[in-house]
Each structure stands twice: as C-alpha cells, then as structure tokens.
Amino acid sequence: MIPSILLDIGLGFVSHALAACSRETLQNATAAYVQAQTAGNPGLLDLASNVSYAENDTPLDIKQGVLSQPITIDFSRSLHDTVQCATFTELTAATSKHPYVIHTRMLLDNSDTTTPNNTNNNNHSSSQITHIESVVTDAGDWAFNATGHLYWTRRETWDAIAASARDARATIQAAADAYLDEWANTSVAVPLGTPCARLEGGIYSGTRDPAANTCAMPAFPTPLHVGNRRYVIDEELGAVDVFDGFPWIERTEPDRSMPSSNLIRVEKGKIRYIHELTVCATPNCGR
Ligand SMILES: *[C@@H]1O[C@H](CO)[C@@H](O)[C@H](O)[C@H]1NC(C)=O
Ligand SMILES: *[C@@H]1O[C@H](CO)[C@@H](O)[C@H](O)[C@H]1NC(C)=O
Ligand SMILES: *[C@@H]1O[C@H](CO)[C@@H](O)[C@H](O)[C@H]1NC(C)=O
Ligand SMILES: *[C@@H]1O[C@H](CO)[C@@H](O)[C@H](O)[C@H]1NC(C)=O
Ligand SMILES: *[C@@H]1O[C@H](CO)[C@@H](O)[C@H](O)[C@H]1NC(C)=O
C-alpha cells in the first residue's frame, strides 16, 4: 500500500507534468543541451534525480551514452513545445573526430518553484529534465553523411513564422502523419509543398532543383506501418519532429522497426522540408 502523503506528491507531479512550460525555459534547456553535448558533460543539464536516458530505443546509463563524449557541433536546430513541455534538437557534427547527426527529444517537468536537488544549485524557477532520448546516427546508418547533412541544412530557412501565418498544432502534426501514413496506404493525400526537399541522412532530394517538390516517396514493395510515434511540435517554427519505428528498411531484420526520426517543417499547411535519420543494424541497412 502506498502512504497517502506519497500519493499526494505523485498527483502533484502529474498535474505539473501536464501543465504548459514557457518557451524561455525550454530554450534554456536546449541551449544547455548543446553545451552539454559539446563538453560531453550531462552535468551541465538540470536533470531530475531519476531522469531516464535512451539512445536508439535502448535505455542506457547516461554516463555510457554519447552525451558523455565531447562532440564538435557544427550546426543545430531546436524545437520548443510549450504544450507538452518538450524539446527537440538536431545536432550536425561533421567536423567532429567522430562525425554524428543526432536527434534528441527531452521532456521536462514543470516545477516552477525551487527544486531541492537542482543540480545547478540555483533557486530560479526551473524545470528539470525527466526524459532524454536520442536517435544517434553515424557511419553505416541510413545514407549517413554528416558533411552532406551540414551542407544542406545550412542552406535551408527555418525562420519563425509570422504569428498571423502560423498553422495550428493539429495541422502541423497531420501533415507529418500523412507523410508517414502514406507508406502504409498510398491513397493518403500528403500535403507536399512546392518547393519541398528531403534530407535523408546526408542525401538531399532537392540537389538538382531546390525549387521543385522532390519529397514524394516512391512506393514501397510492401505497406509499411510506421508506429510508436512520439511528437515534439513548435507552432512558431511550423515544425514537428516525430520519433518513430521504421520497419522493412533493415534487410537483415525486416520485421524490426528501426529507430528513426523525421523533422518536418510545414508552411501554410504544406510540407517544406523533411530531415530523416534512420539507424541501421548493418551498413546502410544492407541496401
Ligand atoms: C534562462 O537563462 C537565462 C540566462 O542564463 C536566465 O537569466 C533566465 O532566468 C533563464 N530563464 C528561465 C525561465 O529559466
Ligand atoms: C521520477 O520520479 C517522479 C516523482 O517521484 C515519478 O513520478 C516519475 O515516474 C519518475 N520517473 C521515472 C522515469 O522513473
Ligand atoms: C536529494 O538529494 C539527497 C541527498 O543526495 C537525497 O537524500 C534526497 O532523496 C534527494 N531528494 C529528491 C527529492 O530527489
Ligand atoms: C534554495 O532554496 C532552499 C529553500 O528555500 C534553500 O534551503 C537553499 O539554501 C537555497 N539554495 C541556494 C543555492 O540558494
Ligand atoms: C558527402 O557529402 C559531401 C557534400 O555533399 C560530398 O562531397 C561527399 O562526396 C559525400 N560523401 C559520400 C561518401 O557520399
């Protein structure tokens, strides 16, 4: 039996976890994340004492993870989801000794009061990070080329969208869902814009004509059900990231859903950019 005092604390935590977070809180968290990964020091983050950490769908001791290795980060983009109290960051590390492209999703609690074990040892309003998970790609993962990723991501425009032109959260999420749902059902209409370009690992669909819509997917030989979707949505950037499982792609294990992430920018309801990372078990998923 659980003592009622603990139940009260538990319920308090739940109501905090459901509350919205400020954009500034989340921006501080993503700035700290980029610093922590640069230094290879997770201690620079305000972590809950029982923070969960996972890479490529596998729970891991944060001290054994990539976050505990210093990485030279050439470029990053972050999304801030004030409704879910969640963040997303894409790190492009092309000039690092070990090149990586990493997608990271973090969930924060919304403790807007002093937290007793704040690892930063300060007392300003703080929200601690309760979950961190990453899709970590490097050599051998799907179409991996950090140099190519860096080259193309730097040329894209992901400015804040004017308040009057912003899409609703539901519209942004629906565009991403349609893109993934079409892999299972080719009748699904995907709102691709013109132009639209996809950065798949380090390969850019818009290489030949960046002004064209080059995002349409060729039909897969079999319907693919992309499941376990976890979203971070930022209306200000018109962007969503979806962590998901990509079946079929790994030739040696076609039934396994490989860890994958799609970062999608939507403008006026239409998809403008897609950045896909997918982890392989064998070099380039055996393809
Ligand atoms: C964000 O970081 C700035 C600079 O360190 C700090 O002044 C501010 O209080 C922080 N805001 C929140 C909400 O934590
Ligand atoms: C961390 O602790 C909080 C508060 O006790 C609890 O609600 C939450 O489920 C725990 N999280 C994990 C990942 O164990
Ligand atoms: C805070 O840290 C102290 C000392 O390490 C520990 O005994 C206590 O359980 C922690 N409290 C919480 C809420 O995590
Ligand atoms: C933060 O606030 C707590 C509770 O008021 C206090 O005990 C602690 O000394 C403060 N810590 C710092 C670093 O100011
Ligand atoms: C990676 O991308 C860069 C820039 O587009 C290109 O020059 C290079 O040839 C690519 N490397 C491989 C192995 O495809």
Ligand SMILES: *[C@@H]1O[C@H](CO)[C@@H](O)[C@H](O)[C@H]1NC(C)=O
């Ligand atoms: C496939 O998508 C179409 C268009 O959205 C829909 O009408 C149809 O019911 C879907 N089929 C299945 C099997 O879900």
